[in-house]
Amino acid sequence: MKMLTGILTPTSGSVRVVGRDPSRQRTRLARDIGVVFGQRTTLWWDLPLRDSLSLTRHLYRVPADVHAERLAELTELLELEPFLDTPVRQLSLGQRMRGDLTAALLHAPPLLVLDEPTIGLDVVSKSTIREFLLRINRERGTTILITTHDLGDVERLCDRVIVIDKGRLAFDGGLPELRATVPTPRVLVVDLAAPAPAIEVEGAVTVRVDGPRQWLELADNPARVISRVTAGHEVADLTLREPDIEGVVSALYRGAAPNESRV
Amino acid sequence: MRVHAAVYARGLRRHSTYRAALVAGALTNAVFGAINAMVLLAVFAARPEINGYDASDAVTQVFVGQALIAVTMIVNTAPSLDLAERVRGGEVATDLLRPVSLLGWWMAEDLGRATFTFLFRGVPTFCVGLLLFDVVLPGSPVQVVAVLLSAVLATVIGFALRYLCSLSGFWLLDSRGLWTASGLVAPVAAGMLLPLALFPPALADVLRYLPWASMVQIPAEILLGKDSLPGGGAFGGLALQAGWAVALLVFAAWLTGRATRRVVIQGG
Numbered sequence: 001m002k003m004l005t006g007i008l009t010p011t012s013g014s015v016r017v018v019g020r021d022p023s024r025q026r027t028r029l030a031r032d033i034g035v036v037f038g039q040r041t042t043l044w045w046d047l048p049l050r051d052s053l054s055l056t057r058h059l060y061r062v063p064a065d066v067h068a069e070r071l072a073e074l075t076e077l078l079e080l081e082p083f084l085d086t087p088v089r090q091l092s093l094g095q096r097m098r099g100d101l102t103a104a105l106l107h108a109p110p111l112l113v114l115d116e117p118t119i120g121l122d123v124v125s126k127s128t129i130r131e132f133l134l135r136i137n138r139e140r141g142t143t144i145l146i147t148t149h150d151l152g153d154v155e156r157l158c159d160r161v162i163v164i165d166k167g168r169l170a171f172d173g174g175l176p177e178l179r180a181t182v183p184t185p186r187v188l189v190v191d192l193a194a195p196a197p198a199i200e201v202e203g204a205v206t207v208r209v210d211g212p213r214q215w216l217e218l219a220d221n222p223a224r225v226i227s228r229v230t231a232g233h234e235v236a237d238l239t240l241r242e243p244d245i246e247g248v249v250s251a252l253y254r255g256a257a258p259n260e261s262r263v
Numbered sequence: 264m265r266v267h268a269a270v271y272a273r274g275l276r277r278h279s280t281y282r283a284a285l286v287a288g289a290l291t292n293a294v295f296g297a298i299n300a301m302v303l304l305a306v307f308a309a310r311p312e313i314n315g316y317d318a319s320d321a322v323t324q325v326f327v328g329q330a331l332i333a334v335t336m337i338v339n340t341a342p343s344l345d346l347a348e349r350v351r352g353g354e355v356a357t358d359l360l361r362p363v364s365l366l367g368w369w370m371a372e373d374l375g376r377a378t379f380t381f382l383f384r385g386v387p388t389f390c391v392g393l394l395l396f397d398v399v400l401p402g403s404p405v406q407v408v409a410v411l412l413s414a415v416l417a418t419v420i421g422f423a424l425r426y427l428c429s430l431s432g433f434w435l436l437d438s439r440g441l442w443t444a445s446g447l448v449a450p451v452a453a454g455m456l457l458p459l460a461l462f463p464p465a466l467a468d469v470l471r472y473l474p475w476a477s478m479v480q481i482p483a484e485i486l487l488g489k490d491s492l493p494g495g496g497a498f499g500g501l502a503l504q505a506g507w508a509v510a511l512l513v514f515a516a517w518l519t520g521r522a523t524r525r526v527v528i529q530g531g
Contacts, residue, residue, distance in 0.1 A: 042357045042361075
């Protein structure tokens, strides 16, 4: 992330970001991108949020009326109004993050770089931020590059996923392809009318029994397995569980010792 | 330039949020100045003139030093520029993401801070000196301008030295040792602890040409109209200060380039 934004110079290899060499043209590149580091803030600690946001107008030379218009829009989308005049040091983490996102977007960059934007946030703030990111991606066409350890972010937001394991590319593709790379079987959860011994049917293996509930790992078409199960047992309920992305990614890392993993 | 003006204004406003610290600071400076002045008065009671300085010159220099202490921040043994802590903690990463130079950004912010501190801490401290002691005031409008210009140059030099200390963190990872060393050397070399006139003349002549003297000794001599200034007058003193300000800023700009190319951002 730091190489992509020009803060670090690569020891070997090359990087291009929106057509520029980041380490050589760092300050020029800074005009074309917006960056948020989840664990750091670009806002002025002692001053009201509004002051930090109005500074970006001078920083990126945005005309006053355009700036006002964008600020109004972002204020509404991210619900900043209640704390615009609060000093940044008194903001909660979720409020500060929304402030940082606003500061990164007021110059309308074509690329938004987010380094763990949802780290440490509560569920409501996380979902506000995810919804917001989806919206600016759709409506403004802003490209969003995001690193996260939160796989919820990935499932909700990402079209393209890159998994890096110990500095090496472990996967690059869409979410469905990522699911397909690791054969984590789908699981059929069967609630029987009464407790029974483990179900034995063709195309599935019963992996767990807990009273009337049984878990079957599917090796065959689910429809066929379901019809076989219902033919032989009285079934109260059925659920089919897709492998979650967390399981897929951890399977991808398994074998190699788990290490700093970025998605 | 517009952005630097905006950063300057924010630096000013930011420091205006700590009013209690300001009053406490001014009080400390005034009390220290009074103690320092009384010690020097005792010295001058024994000898009315030392190397061209009399009692009134000495107490004036004490209060010039106390008035500029929080502006140039040369006596601080702890990091006195936020940049230092940001290099140590890694927050400097976000500074590098702005489309302006690191040096210009921090200088604008620090000059904002210094302006506020000068007006609301330095000037009151100096006024206490005027009330309690035989402190000298500039004699003519030209001298007022020369003294103010000298104070501005002292501020820029103070900033440049602290900026360089902060940058050292890119190599040392933790610059606090350097800050401590500099905080101990600077008050002596600047003529803050004692006027350089009280030093052996050979040592005083060397110290007078080093950057620290440009933060207290030279401004004091310009206020006092001393002919011990380089070139014998205020113009020479201002030229020396300007020379240091430019040299240190050029060095700071060069070092910034080096630092950001081999940067180690700490803390992930």
